[in-house]
Amino acid sequence: MNQQKALLETVPINRLRPEPPESGKIKDFELTDCVEGFYKGGWYSGKVTIIFSQDIYCVYLNNSTETVELKKQDLRVHKEWVNGVWKMAEEV
Numbered sequence: 905m906n907q908q909k910a911l912l913e914t915v916p917i918n919r920l921r922p923e924p925p926e927s928g929k930i931k932d933f934e935l936t937d938c939v940e941g942f943y944k945g946g947w948y949s950g951k952v953t954i955i956f957s958q959d960i961y962c963v964y965l966n967n968s969t970e971t972v973e974l975k976k977q978d979l980r981v982h983k984e985w986v987n988g989v990w991k992m993a994e995e996v
Contacts, residue, residue, distance in 0.1 A: 911945035921985040930976055931957055938982040938993040941962060949982050964993045 933939060937952045941963050953971060954962035961979060964971045982993040 913946075924980070924983045924985075924990050927981050930979075931975070931981070933961055933979060939979045940982050941965070941972065941975065943972055943979040947980075 932956070933952045935952055935955065938949065939952060939961075940947045940949050943965070948963040948968070950963040952961050953964045954974070956962065959967045959976045961976065961993055962971055963974050963979070983990045984993055984996045985991075986996055
């Protein structure tokens, strides 16, 4: 059995934020949508670069050279924590 260890990072206190609110129904994403993908035990922001099907997307991870294939259930709309409020990435 292949068990992965949970991702553990140390961050400054001013970088801590609460979990973003649920978006409700999982949406179908479109090309270039800003998303966050659950990958290797953590959430990473990126952009949809290829749509393989309604359930599988190719996402380019920001701050990385990686492009990964992710299931829709492992994606969410990218939001930014600004002055104590969650905002859609386009609003920032």
